[in-house]
Each structure stands twice: as C-alpha cells, then as structure tokens.
Amino acid sequence: xxxIVGFIIVIACxxxxxxxxxxxxxxxxxxxxxxxxxxxxxxxxxxxxxKSVLKKVMPGVKAAMKGPKYKKTHYVELLSLLFVVxxxxxxxxxxxxxxxxxxxxxxxxFQKFPLFHHDHHAVDFLCDYLxxxxxxxxxxSLMEDLMNRELEVHHQEQHNVAHAVQGMADGxxxxxxxxxxxxxxxxxxxxxxxxxxxxxxxxxxxxxTFLGVWVSYGYCAPLASMIGSTYSEDGAYLECIKAGLxxxxxxxxxxxxxxxxxxxLPSHVRPSFAxxxxxxxxxxx
Numbered sequence: 001x002x003x004i005v006g007f008i009i010v011i012a013c014x015x016x017x018x019x020x021x022x023x024x025x026x027x028x029x030x031x032x033x034x035x036x037x038x039x040x041x042x043x044x045x046x047x048x049x050x051k052s053v054l055k056k057v058m059p060g061v062k063a064a065m066k067g068p069k070y071k072k073t074h075y076v077e078l079l080s081l082l083f084v085v086x087x088x089x090x091x092x093x094x095x096x097x098x099x100x101x102x103x104x105x106x107x108x109x110f111q112k113f114p115l116f117h118h119d120h121h122a123v124d125f126l127c128d129y130l131x132x133x134x135x136x137x138x139x140x141s142l143m144e145d146l147m148n149r150e151l152e153v154h155h156q157e158q159h160n161v162a163h164a165v166q167g168m169a170d171g172x173x174x175x176x177x178x179x180x181x182x183x184x185x186x187x188x189x190x191x192x193x194x195x196x197x198x199x200x201x202x203x204x205x206x207x208x209t210f211l212g213v214w215v216s217y218g219y220c221a222p223l224a225s226m227i228g229s230t231y232s233e234d235g236a237y238l239e240c241i242k243a244g245l246x247x248x249x250x251x252x253x254x255x256x257x258x259x260x261x262x263x264x265l266p267s268h269v270r271p272s273f274a275x276x277x278x279x280x281x282x283x284x285x
Contacts, residue, residue: 003065003226010218027200033208036179037172037215044175045168053160060161064226068233068269074115075240076271078122079258080279081113082244085130086254094134101127101134112284119237125150126241133249140249147242155235162228169220176212180205236265 019025046054063069088096100107104127110117117123129143137143183205190201244261252260262276271279 001065002067003223006222007219014214014218027203028207028210030183030204030207030211033179033183033204033211036182037175037208037212040175040178041168041172044171045164048167049160049164052157053164056157056161057164060158060165060227060231061223063230063234064223068230070234070237070269072269072271072275074237075262075265075269076275076279077113077115078237078240079244079262079271079276080283081110081116082241082261083254083258083280084109084283085126086244086248086257089133089248090254094130097130098134101130121154122237122241125238126245129245138249140246143249144242144246147246151235151238151242154238155231158231158235159228162224162231165220165227166224169216169224172216172220173209173212176209176216179208179212181208183208233266236269239264 015025015028018028085097097109100109104110104123105117107117110123129147132143183201187198187201187205190197193201240261243264244257247257247260248254258276259273262270262273265271
C-alpha cells in the first residue's frame, strides 16, 4: 500500500506541476516511445537475468507492495514455539520431537502455532537443524557456520530480484535517449515543415528522454529498493530461529535461549520481555 501511495505522489507532483506551469498532457502521450523504452527495457531484463530470477520477480513485486510480512504477533508466536521446543528437548529429550521433525506439516505441536506452521521456509529451516541435533550434531560453532552459509545463500537469492529490477532502472534513462534520438531522426525527415509542425515533432521526441528518466527514478529504482528492504526485514524471522537454536546448543535454559532470539529482532517488531512471558504463560499446559 505504501508503494502505491508513493507512486501516486510521483504522478501527482510530476504531471500536476507540468499542467500548473501551462503544459498540455496530450503532448506527453507518445505510445510508440513507450513501446521503445519499456519494450527494450523488458527485453534487456530478460536477457540479463536467469530463469530462476525471472520467476521470482512477480513474487518480489508483490512482497514490496504488501511490505514486510512478519509483524510483532508472528515473533511472539515464534518465540513461544521455540520455548516449547527447547523445554521439551531439555525435559524429555530430542527424540520426543522426532515425529514432529520428520513430518512437520502434520505435527500437532506445530499446528498449535499456525503463523509458523504455514511458513514452509521457516518450518523446514527449524526442522532441518533439529534433525541434525537429533543425529548428534551439537557443535554450536559448526552449526552457526552452516546456518550463516544457508542464510547467506537465501539472502542472495532474494536480493538478486532487487538487483535485477535496479539494473532495469539503471538502463531506462539511456533507452529514453534512444527513443529521443529516433524521434529526432523522424523529425529530420520533416525538416521542410513549418515551425509549428517541427516544434510538435521535436517536443514528442524529447518526451522519450523524460519518460526514461521518470520511469527509472520515479518507479523502478524505488521499487527495487523496497524489494530489497522488504526481504532484508523479513530475514529477521530466520535469524531469530538461528539465534535461539545456537543459544540452546550452548546450554542455555529455554527462557534464556528465547531471550537471545528476541534480542536480535528489529526494534519496531521486537516484543517486550513481558509480552513474551505472558504469551508463554497462556500456552496450553
């Protein structure tokens, strides 16, 4: 929603200011220049990016439009789940969770935490490392290194989308010049026409430069930035799981382990200690 509001402000200020100073909007309607700029930009975009990146573009745009998906309620639930998991392991052993780890989508434990249960990336991340613990891998340093590598790959795959959109934004001003030059070439073929005709043709050619710069810096570049920011903020969810698991592997009590996890969260979504404690107290015994 915030992205749409931003786009509306760009349109209103640009076109509103142009009309206020006496400009005519009809002059800016140059559909073939739009075809040249946008079409060439899309063609270059397809050429420059792998199939896997292209498949993730629309999900990335949707994510930017909606904004970060994890709210404080998600983190309160996640910390509550981690507390239950760590408490179960400490009191009954990791084998008590074997069925939940091996078949998480039918797990009665995970189903009690629906926001987490419906997030397959988070479920797989937690269960993969709990499975490794159950197999005897309890070296916190090795586990931390592996988690960092996995999260780095995940981060890079997501941010490739933002980089791809930014690359398209960077190329659009140049493609606007291409459209303007083609418009000038067309104008030169009408050099014998009277000034009022030439003026309209030259004005139409210059619209190409305007459109290239406007679409680039007014829409594509901000969208790329928002995609990157959204994915970066959402990455805190897996980082929270990582921090809790590492604290647990280093011998931390369940309450201490989830406090480590809580502390690494961004301040605007980080629940207070009291909020987490209250949520844990309300869990079914």
